[in-house]
Amino acid sequence: MSTSASAPSRATPGRRRLGRAGLLGALALALSGCTYNFENYTGATTQGHQIFKLFQGFDITALAVGVFVWALIFWCILAYRRKNPDHWPRQTRYNMPWEVAYTTIPILIVAVLFGYTVVTENSVDAVAANPSNHMSIQAFQWGWRFTYDNPPGSTRPVTLLSDPNHYATFEIPLNEVTQVDLTTADVIHEFDVPRFDFQRYAQSGIENTFDLTPTQTGTYIGRCAQFCGLHHDLMIFYVKVVQPATFQTWLQSQERSST
Numbered sequence: 001m002s003t004s005a006s007a008p009s010r011a012t013p014g015r016r017r018l019g020r021a022g023l024l025g026a027l028a029l030a031l032s033g034c035t036y037n038f039e040n041y042t043g044a045t046t047q048g049h050q051i052f053k054l055f056q057g058f059d060i061t062a063l064a065v066g067v068f069v070w071a072l073i074f075w076c077i078l079a080y081r082r083k084n085p086d087h088w089p090r091q092t093r094y095n096m097p098w099e100v101a102y103t104t105i106p107i108l109i110v111a112v113l114f115g116y117t118v119v120t121e122n123s124v125d126a127v128a129a130n131p132s133n134h135m136s137i138q139a140f141q142w143g144w145r146f147t148y149d150n151p152p153g154s155t156r157p158v159t160l161l162s163d164p165n166h167y168a169t170f171e172i173p174l175n176e177v178t179q180v181d182l183t184t185a186d187v188i189h190e191f192d193v194p195r196f197d198f199q200r201y202a203q204s205g206i207e208n209t210f211d212l213t214p215t216q217t218g219t220y221i222g223r224c225a226q227f228c229g230l231h232h233d234l235m236i237f238y239v240k241v242v243q244p245a246t247f248q249t250w251l252q253s254q255e256r257s258s259t
Contacts, residue, residue: 041195044220044241046213047124048197054120058113065109124198127211131179133172139182139189139202139224142231146170148251158254164234171240173247174214182208192225193239199225214241 043049138145143163162168184202224235
């Protein structure tokens with residue numbers, strides 16, 4: 001009586017290629033050993049954090065669409081590779097369900113992203129009726145003028161000047177709304193604090209008003225982000241976020257030093 005041993009199953013070439021591709025992808029991901037911050041700061045202000053979440057949503061959506069497209073590409077490569085010169089996939093003139101799907105889904109994605117953008121912009125651009133503090137910032141070639149208008153506990157405005165010879169540091173209190181009126185004395189400039197995820201143009205004849213509500217203490221660099229001439233790169237300043245009590249003490253010291 002003869003018995004036949006079952007032959008061990010062998011993986012097809014396509015499955016072997018797919019397995020190697022998956023292994024290489026997993027290895028590359030493991031070796032990267034890094035965290036992805038969506039190429040942006042998380043925002044050290046309430047407004048900046050909302051902007052970060054918007055960018056985060058855009059990046060996640062783009063990544064999901066990219067992974068789906070890559071999967072389709074690899075599937076087509078493996079499923080429809082030519083097995084012999086006479087083999088061709090079944091030819092289809094049209095497919096209405098798929099055509100409706102790949103037309104409708106991108107429109108829906110864009111509509112949702114547009115809706116979130118409008119909501120975020122309206123929230124970031126909203127200004128408080130009764131802010132805790134008020135400032136006027138004027139940009140000029142090649143510096144900044146920071147003025148605290150009628151600060152609490154002071155009898156007159158307090159002004160700081162930042163220019164290429166002295167990079168000034170102005171302070172704002174933590175978790176309090178500081179409202180800013182931004183203007184320019186000459187050409188177009190742009191107020192930019194990267195850690196705040198916030199930029200705003202200073203345009204001739206226009207006063208741009210916005211709120212800053214810091215959520216993290218620290219000292220952050222700011223600059224002009226719009227090329228405005230020869231010494232554009234020297235339009236640097238610093239903004240320091242401190243506790244409210246520390247801010248009041250600093251403000252009073254600035255008033256005394258300017259008398």
